[in-house]
Amino acid sequence: MGFARRLQMSELKGPVGKTWYVPHGLVEQPNKPGMPRLVFDARSKFNNICLNDALHNGPLLMTDMLDTRGSNCVSVFLATPRRPGPTDRAPNVGPHIRCKPSPTCAAYVLRHIVEDHPEYADVAELIAKKFYVDNYLDSFNTIEEGIATCRRLRELLFLGGFVLGQMATSAREILQSLPATERANPDLNIDLDALPVHRTLGLEWNGEGDHFFFTLVIPTAITKRQVLSAVSAIYGPMGFLAAVTITAKVLLQDAWRVGHDVQPDGRRPKKLGWDHPLPPNLQERWDCFVRSLESLRELRVPRCLRPTSFPANDTTITLHLFCDASLFALGASLFQRSECRGIIALRLVAARSRVAPVKQQTLTRLELMAALLGARLLKRYLQLLQLPCWSHWCWSDSDNVLYWLRSKATLYAQFISSRKEQILSVSPASRWRHVPSELNPADDLSRGIEASELTEGHQSLAGPAFLLMGEEEWPQRFGGGAVQPEALEIVRPVAVCEEVRVNAVVATEAGASSLPPPTIGNIIESSTTLSALKRSVAGLNAAPGEELTPSLLRAGLDCCIKMAQKSAYASEINALAKGNQIGRDSPLHKLSPFLDPDGLL
Template sequence: MADIESMFHQVRVPDEDADLLRFLWWPGGNLNEPVEEYRMCVHLFGATSSPSCASYALRRTAQDAATTTSPEAAETILKNFYVDDCLKSVATEEEAVHLVKELTKLCASGGFHLTKWVSNSRALLCSIPGNERAAEVKDLDLQQDELPVERALGVQWCTNSDSFKFGIQLPDKPCTRRGILSVVSSVYNPMGFLAPLLLPVKLILRNLCKDKTGWDEEIPQKPQQTWKKWLADLDKLSELSVSRCFKSSSFGLTKVAQIHHFSDASQDGYGVVSYLLLTNEQEQKHICFLMGKSRVAPLKQVTIPRMELTAAMVSVKVDRVLKEELQVPLTHSIFWTDSTTVLRYIENEALRFKTFVANRVSFIREATTRAQWKYVNTSQNPADQASRGLKIESFMSSDNWFQGPSFLSEPDDWPEQPEQSTYLSESDEEVKTSAAVSCMNPVVDNTDPVNQLVEYYSSWYRLKKATAWILRLKEILQHLREKRKELESAVKESEHDTGKHKPMVEEQMNICKKNLEKRMLTVKELSRAEMELIKYSQRQTYAEEIKALQQGNKSVKRTSPIFKLDPCLLNRSAMPEEAKHPVLLSKQHRVAYLILHHTHLETGCGGRNLVLARL
C-alpha cells in the first residue's frame, strides 16, 4: 500500500480557469494590513473537481507511458488506485520489489511522488528508503520489531499477520433513532464481513420507523436493552481476524476458480454471501470468503417467496461485480438457494408471472442459465445467518460464515437436488390467470377512418403532417370541382357544343392542379391539421359537453369530468385566445398521449415541470 504525496497540488489548473480559484490574503494574518489577492495555480483540497481532475491526470500518465514502462505498472495505476491510495497484491516478494521501482518511476514521470509505503513483506520494506515509508514503519527494526496495524480504505489491516482486524471505536450518541443510525453508519463494512451482526440493529431502526418514533425521542425499553447489549458486546470483535489472502502460498498454483453464491430470506430480512472455491494442480480444494450482504425486509409486508427471489437477484448482481473486480480466470458461477419455489420460477417457461416476479425472473434468466442454480438445505445455507442476523457471541463461535459450507470442497457430497423442481401449479399466487372472453355475435369492424389514422402514427409531428396532406387533398378536390363547374358553365353560355371545348376545360384543370401541387406544407396548414385533430379528439371524448354548449347551456352537467373547469366561462382579458381558453384534452385519448410524448422529446426529457410548462 502506498500514497501519493499532496496529489491535488501536483496537478496544475489551466490558466483560463485559475481566476475561479481566487482568494484574499492578509500578510502575516494582520487584518490591519492591506488585503492581497491571490489565485491557486494547482487543484486544492475541498474542491469538488479536484479528485476527478487529479485521477484523470494520474490515469493519463499511465496511458502516455504505456510503451515505456512495464504493463504491470500501468495496469496497477489504472485498476488499483483509489484517488491517491494504491493497494496492490502480487505473488512473490521479487515481483513486489520490481513493481515498486516501476511504479515510483512511472508516477514521477507525471510529477507524482509515491510515498508512505506499507507492506506485509519485510524484504520489500527494506528495499524502500526509510523516508519513503509510512510514519509507523520508518523507525522500526524490520528484522525483529512487529509490523503495525494500518487502515486501508477504512479497514484495519494487520500487516504483521496479513489479516483484517475489527477494533471499532464508536461515537457516543444518545439512545434515539438518530443516535443509533449515526453509530451504525460509522461501522465501515464494505465487504460485508459483519453483515449478520448489523442486521439486528437495522431491525431496531426499521421497527422504530414502523412505530413512527421521532428521530430524537428516547426509544422504548425493549429495543433500548437490545441496543445497549449490542454495544457492550461489540468489544469482542477485537478478537476477530480475517485473512487478507484468498489462499496461502503453500496451496500452489490455482487450476480452477469458481464463485459460489448463497441466498436466503426470512420475515426479518434477506441476505447473500459469496465464496471463492479454488482447485490446485493436485486437485486440492480451498474455500475463502468473498462478500456478504444483508438487508432488512421492507415495511410493506412482502411474501417470503418474493423475498427469496429478491435475494436470488441480489446474488446475480454480486456475481457481476465480483467477476469484474477479481483478476482471476473464473468458470461459470453456481447459485444456491433453499427455496424450491425460486427454482421453479427460474426454470419455468410455460406460465406467465405477475410483474414483481416476472421482472426479477427475467433479470436472473438473462444473466444465468438454469443449470447454474442449485438447491441447498436451510441448515447448510450460510446466507441464513445474513437473513436472520446473529448475536456477537454466536458469530464469534461459528466459523461457517467465513469458511463456507464444507460440502463445497467435495463435489460428490453436494446436496441432492429435489425431483420435479420444474413443476409449477397454475394456482400459485404469482402466476397470471387467463381470462376467457366469448362473443355472441360476430364482430363488425366499424372503425372510424380518422381513428385508424390516429392509431397508425406513433409521432405527433408525422400525424399532423399526414393530416395536413389529407386536408390539402380535400381542398384540391373541392377547388377542382368548383373550377370544373365554372368552366362548364362558361362553355354552355358561349356555345351549345360542349364537346368542342372539352380539351380547353381539361387544360385549365391541369394548370390549376399543378399550381396547387407545387406548394409545400405551410405552418398555417400544419396548425390547421393540429386543430382538426384536437377537435376530433374532443368530439370523441366530450361529445355530450359540446352538444350542451352548442344548445346554449351555460354549463355542462355536474357529472362531467370537466365541470370544475367551467368550459363556458369567458375571460375578457387582453390575452391571446389560446391563453384565455386553453384546449381541453382527455388524458385517455391517443391524441393527448402523442402531444405529451412529442413535448417530452422536444424538451430533451427535461422533467415533469418543464414538459408541463412547454405543453
C-alpha cells in the same frame, strides 16, 4: 508543505465575486494517531453558499472499491502518492480537499501521467484499476513481481511529480527494497520489529499475519439520530460483519416504525423524533448489541482468498453464491472455493445484507429479491477476479425461486418477471441448485446472529462444510421441490370475444346505390371520446336495431387496440406470431411480450 502560504494584506482586496477563500485546518483521526491531515474545506458556507455548490462532480473514473482484497497470496502493499514541496518535512501529513470533483481530478491526473509516458505501459492498467482515490492496493504471486512492480510505479509517478509514500506490505523483502522515507513506518526495524497494523478504506489490516481484524468503538446512543450515526460508522466494504450488523439495521427500522404501526389495542403511539430518546425496549436491544461487539476483537479474517501453499497455475477456482431471506431481512454471501492437488480451501469473498422493505412483501418475493442481490454481487466479482462466467454455482433454499428461474413461462407478475430476467442475465438457470436451510450460510444474514457467535469457524465466515468435499457430496437437487402454487403469481390471460368482422353496408336515402363501408381507421380519427369510439365500432358488427351489449362494446375496443398495435409494433407481432423472439433493439424487449389466443399483444 508548499501547498499554502501566508497572504499579503494587498492580496485580500481581490475583486468582489472573483475570489473565494477556502478555510483549512489540521485534522487527526483517532484511528490514525500521528497521521494528521491538512483539510481544505470546500463545503464551508459563506452567505449560504459554498464552493462545492458551483462545482460539478465530473465523470466517474474511480475503480471499484470492492477490489481491495487480492487473491494473490505473497504480498500486498498500500501506498499513497503525494507531491513533495519545498517545506515538506512531515512525510505523514498529506493534504485533503473536501471538494466535489476531487476524486475525479485525482483519477484523471494519474491516468494522464500514464498517457504522457507510454514506455510504462506494463503498469498502466494498475494505475487505472488499483487506485482508489489516493490509495493503491495490490497483491502479487511472488516477491520478485512485487518488487519490480513497486519500482516501476515509483518511477512512473515520480515523472509526474509524485512520490509513492506511506508504503506498507506484508513482505519484508519489499520493505527492504524501499527507501525508509517512503515507508509508512520509517523507524521500523525490518529484521526485528513486527509489521505494524494499518487502517484503510474502513478495514484494519495486520501486515504481520496478513489478516483483517476489528476494533469497533461505538459511542453511546440514546436517540434515533445517534443510532443511525453509530450504525453507519460500522463500515466494511467486504461485509465480514454483515450477519451481526443486520440486527442493528433491523433495530433502526423498528425505531422508524414507532408511531407508524397501530398497536394490537388500536392505539397509535406518537412518532419517534430523530432526537427523542429510544423506547425502553429498543434501548435495551441497542445496549445489548453494543456490549456484544467487544467479542469481535478476537476475530481474524484472512486477507488472501487463496492459501499461500496453492500455486496460482495449479489451482482451480470456483465461486459459490448463497442467498436467503426472512420477513425482516435478506442477504447473500459469496465464497471462493480453491482446489489444488486434492486439497480444498474455502474463503468468504464478500457478503451483503439488507433490511426487508417497509412495505410488506411475501416471503417468496423476498427470496427472489435476495437472489437478485446475490446475482449483482456475483456479477461484480466475476469481473473483478476475471473469472469465466461458468466458474460459479448459485444456491438457494427456496423451491419457488428455483421454479421461477427454470420455468419457460412468461405469464408472471411484472415484479417477478423483471427480477427473473435480471438474475438470468448474470447466471443461467442451470447454475442454480437447492441447499437445505440448515446448510445455507446466508440464513444468518437474513436473521442476524450475536457477535459472540461470529468466530473464524462459523458457517457465515468459513462457508458450508460440504464445499470442502467432492462435488458428489454436495446437495444434488437442482429444483423440482414442492412449490406453493398460490405464491407463484401467475397472471391468467383475460379471455376476449371473437374478432369483429366489419360487413356493414350503408345505403343512401334513395336506396339506389351503396357507399363503401366506413373503416375503423376513419372512425378512430373522427371519434372524440373513448365511449363514442367503442359504440361506433361496435355498431358496425351489430344487426340493425340491435342493442349494444357489453360484449359488443368490449369487442369493438379490442378491435381498435389490435389495429393500433399492428400500426406501432408490426415487426414484433409478426415475429411472435411465428414463434420467434423479438429483436433486442425493440422497446418491448425487456417487457417479455406475448400474443394471447386472440392475437392481442
